[in-house]
Amino acid sequence: MFIHVTNVQYLDGYRLQLHFNNGVEGVVDLEPELYGEVFEPLRDQQVFRQVALTSRTIEWPNGADFAPEFLLSLAQKPEHVAA
Incomplete structure (x- = not known):
């Protein structure tokens, strides 16, 4: 199965609520990933x-x-899985 993000909602700071086509949903904090020429802005x-x-x-x-696979891996970390 190819993973797709099916919904995104901005929460606060650098956190997003994401839903995926495999039924997983979770909150990801992307602040640690925002480095380098493309992501710094x-x-x-x-x-x-x-x-x-x-x-x-x-x-x-x-x-x-x-x-999307990277985002899914972040969303599935125990501290990010939606209750």
Whole structure:
């Protein structure tokens, strides 16, 4: 099964509520991942809030995106799994 993000909701800071096509949902905190040329602009929370859903994953206006499989791995960590 190919993993897709099916819904994204901005929560606060650098946290997003994500839903996946395999039924998993969870909160991910992306602050530790926001480094490097493409992701550094997302440290501006006004820019980070502009997250949008694409056909498979989430993306920002500057083209930054994360692989859905990576996001799923973050969402499935015990401290991130939605109750």
